[in-house]
Amino acid sequence: MTSPATGSTSQPTPPEVRTNRSLIEPGSGFRSGLRDLRQHLGVAPVSAGLVAAIFGCTGPALIIINGANEAGLSDELVTSWIFGIYVFGGLISLVLGLYYKMPITGAWSIPGAVLVVGALADFEFSEMVGAFLAAGVLVLALGLTGLLPRLAAWLPVPIVMAMIAGALIRFGTGVVHAGVSTPVIVISAAVGYLLLTRFIRSVPGVVGALVFGIVASLATGAFGSTDVDFTLSAPQLVAPTFDLNAILAVAIPLAVLVIGAENAQATGVLMAEKYRPPVNAMTLISGVGGILTSLFGGHNANIAGPMTAICSSEQAGENRDGRYVATVVNGILFALFGVFAGVAVALVSILPTTLIAAVAGLAMIGVLVSALRGAFGGTRFQTGAFAALVIAMSDVTILNISAPLWALLGGVLVSLAVESEDFKADTDQP
Template identity: 40%
Template sequence: MIIEKGYSISESLGILWKNKNLGAIATGLVATLFSTMGPGMIVFNAANSGNLTDAQAVSWLLGIYLIGGLATIFMSLRYRLPVVTAFTIPGAVMLAKILPNFTLSEAVGAYIVVGVVTLILTISGLMKKFVEHIPVPVMLGMVGGVLLSFGIGMFTAAIKMPQVYGFMVISFFGIMAFKSFAKKVPPIIVAIIVGIVALAASNLITPVPLSFEISKPVLALPTFSLRAILDISFPLFFLVIGVQNIQAVGVLMAANYKVPINAMYLVPAIGTFINSLFGAHPAVTAGPSTAICAGPSAGEKKEHRFIAAFAEGVFWVSFALLAKIIVESVKMVPKEFTAVLAGLAMFEVFKSAFQGAFAGRFRTGALVAFFVAVTNLSILNIGAPLWAIILGLLTSLIVEREDFKLNKTENGKLLETAK
């Protein structure tokens, strides 16, 4: 089967409507703020570096957020999972340095190549086999290392400016202490309100002139250049399969969800083709945003946390249509505000990742994967998350061979039981 069987979208909509709640919507909003406030500016910077016109820059934003939002809505309803389709942020950073050397049409051709290769590997089944043969603790060690910076950023901001971000952290955990109250009033909502009030009291909200304008697409046609494929497609491909998508798979594994691996690669691959028509770079399954929506702030019941991802998809579509005005409006608050909210929303994901990575077998490989991921270094244009899995897996193969034997025996018993 090319793509995993899911649920009826109409039935999922019914479940969503019956179980809609403020916590899920607020968590979707937090994930949206995280993925738009900084990343939107990164894309604008990349567009300016590549000498794109304002219209082409807005079209780029329209593409990544519109297609990402629609794909997120589809995935959340089809699989009832808190999974978010987005775009590669490190890829946008890289493109800021590379785009000046190429025309937009050459870049678009390179984006399409990434989509084609990802699609072929997914349809062939090679991608799923690769992911399924990675020990889960090694995967979770990588996730813990990748997400660590969000926790550090949260507490760094809280310590540097306790009168704003410290109050946000204290209010979040303070509400968590009263479990019955926290079920009615999500801690993340309280943190947002406290943060906005504290920012206003500290005169840290900056007025910005806004102009209302609906985003318009600018059609981008591809040309295929070997140099662009080598310089753009090659590193972007490894960012997509080995840095971005693999994070989201690990996050859902940490939360004990059944992961539709093919769908999490296939849908972004299709999204990449559509993105390219807007002059936008490849779509991915987003690790951090998925982590935010998979946390308890999205709801007490795990099976209903897909509502947070659905809400983020709706917010993304709205952002896409109003990309220009929203990118300007997010300049009103400091970037630390979003960093703290993201860290708070992912707090339970940290706990699950570390518990899954270091509580059982493959702990040495998981620890190596964790440390490699923390470095955030790129070698041969391949990002740290993929190296973390490779080196963690090699470590386990060398020093934890018995764990592989036990794992294989248990899998065999499970298959016999299933028969």
């Protein structure tokens, strides 16, 4: 997020998350969100929402499609799965974006998808659906306790920011790897980004990256080809069956991933951009999303960390109050992707993966800078923040739990061991 220079060496402290006795934190309301939508419409938020949708509808979708095909699922089940997670993920964006007027973006867990497709060979699909439903119930139950806002408010901000930087740094390094693979496309995207950032600041650099990257992809013949059948998807209800082993192997790790990876990342990203995220509402709607998607064979719909990062960054506009437009745009595109899953999947398969990686990585620059500044711009919790950074960067998975949650846990434990006075100082502040 850009801000005018003040000459001061102190860094502003990101606001705490909302803590409220109500299970659902108060927001601006749908009427206010809809009323102000038109005044905030612009190139920046619309393009950020488009970039986030392109990211979420390409590579991540192929994880599910390829895994489901390898497991021998029918095209009808795969289409229904895609319908569920994208339609309800899009609805989460619309509901939270409009009600809170914040760029809280819905989608589904990419690490969760990796976990799920890896387990398809071990269980019947109806048992997997039962596990998906159980995961949604677990997340909803945790939200009903109202404990997460208190926990999030207690976590030291530098450790949270370091976790965000470590979790998202792979998008930055992904630009480099993509550049080695297809230098013409990635260099063109980078040139487009830099030109707009330097000379046309009213238009976000990511727009230049997308346009220049597409032109380079066309010039080099990098786009694939496919036959497209423009038909509506036909989702189907999938009856669950419940297996204890599936619940232990899939449901519990999936619920932890939703809370400890996606929602935690999104909360940290919003804090880095100086928002006050409604943690409990985010948890509750992620639980409801998990339950509803399971009815159509989908593994979950929840808050998306990386896509919230794109929609909340400075690429979505200098006016923070209007960045929720990016989330609304993304939500509409996600829902359309789900409704037209058959044609959408065919279309996204022709996009060069290196172009997607380059644009997504360039869109993350502002978020990464803000997160690193929040992590290491002060003097407290520095060792814990460094521990959280390297654990998150490792992308390690232990007990089917991915790196972001271990990064938070490791960072807090390190700070408790060597920086315990910082916790006391944090409590003493008014």
